[in-house]
Amino acid sequence: MILPSTSKVNKNGHLEIGGCDLALLAANYGTPLFVYDEDTLRGQCRLYKNSFLGLKSNSEVIYASKAFVCLGICQLVNNEGLSIDVSSAGELYTALEAGFSPDKIYFHGNNKTDEELALAVDNKVGIIVVDSFMELSRLKELLNNRGVKQKIYLRITPGIKASTHEYIQTGQEDSKFGFSLGGAATLAVKKALENNCFNLSGLHAHIGSQIFATRSFSKAVEVIMEFAKTLNEKTGFVMRELDIGGGLGIKYHADDEPSTVEEYAKVISKAVTKQANRLNLQEPKILVEPGRSIVGTAGVTLYTVGTIKEIKGIRTFVSVDGGMSDNLRPMLYDAKYEALLANKAKAKASQKVTIAGKHCESGDVLIKDAMLPEVEMGDILCTPATGAYGYVMANNYNRQRKPAVVIVKDGQVKELIARESLEDLIRLDKRLKA
């Protein structure tokens, strides 16, 4: 389940995804290469939509584009009927260029610039998720100058800190995101209600990412709906929409046990109904914003093995032609991955090695203890579950060219993003005049 749903080993002993031999893809498109499986990706979009709509007709699934964004992915997600969450002018522009109807765009961010707010308002995005008092007043001014009204949510921090397996309720105010429940959120709602330029239709919260314990989500629903009840009594505000953010975890390892999308949908839907009944509130529309669990498992990365350095009694370094320039997660937050050799997919994993990148940092290590078959220079190393927060964090450290990204289905390959060229790397550089 770490690999995309169409994965299989072909008669040559090579790993195949979407009917395409990964070793051949590496030969044709070069490495590092991101490969997405269209069936897995579309399957996740449908699973999310069907799971929520099957339980609540008044629900909406919004793809969190920060997980992986480019024109092709936006087109595909749009085609599957999902809405989209963006958190910068760049993501917004990409979604619009890909043909997303503006009313299906949700605009997030704790520090939206004036330019970004104007871009969102002028393009008539569906919802702006307001994150701070300063943003509320800047947006008010912008809307009044234009004489237009904007639908908004307020982002609140419900004080639920979710780790993979559990949550803790901290009541913490120490977050750069949103309004805390300790008074700030109530004041923000009052301010939003006082101004005609805002149509405050709901609240938003995002409690974290790579969460396995669905209890964290039901607890967040409980806290937010209790808050909505208090707000209703104090201000008359009716929370018609509740956007509970993203965060459902995926499997990076054989022993990871994330919840299924169906279970996640059930827990959230049940919690909303239960709390609405308990608090005597109108049931809000439910919105969720999955990113990782839409694209994470659909994508793998291919590398070519280069230098192999064995340090007797210590470790063997297997260096690949990418690293921290295409997958920052191991360096950013110690994320763990598994690896296999795509051209030796039937061979038994017999040795423990350290997979290192090619960059000038000792910390440029993708996997500390990977189990691989006998490995040689030229082998095609595949790291599964790299579809989310991989390419989008790619960078040009050491002037490495950003990889190409392809999507595969039924033996057909389509390029989503071309590999950067050497010319691309100096395109924006200015030469000094002699």
Ligand SMILES: Cc1ncc(COP(=O)(O)O)c(C=O)c1O
């Ligand atoms: C506001 C918001 N929504 C949705 C997401 C998507 O989270 P995930 O990829 O864990 O589903 C994030 C991720 O950071 C987020 O900040």
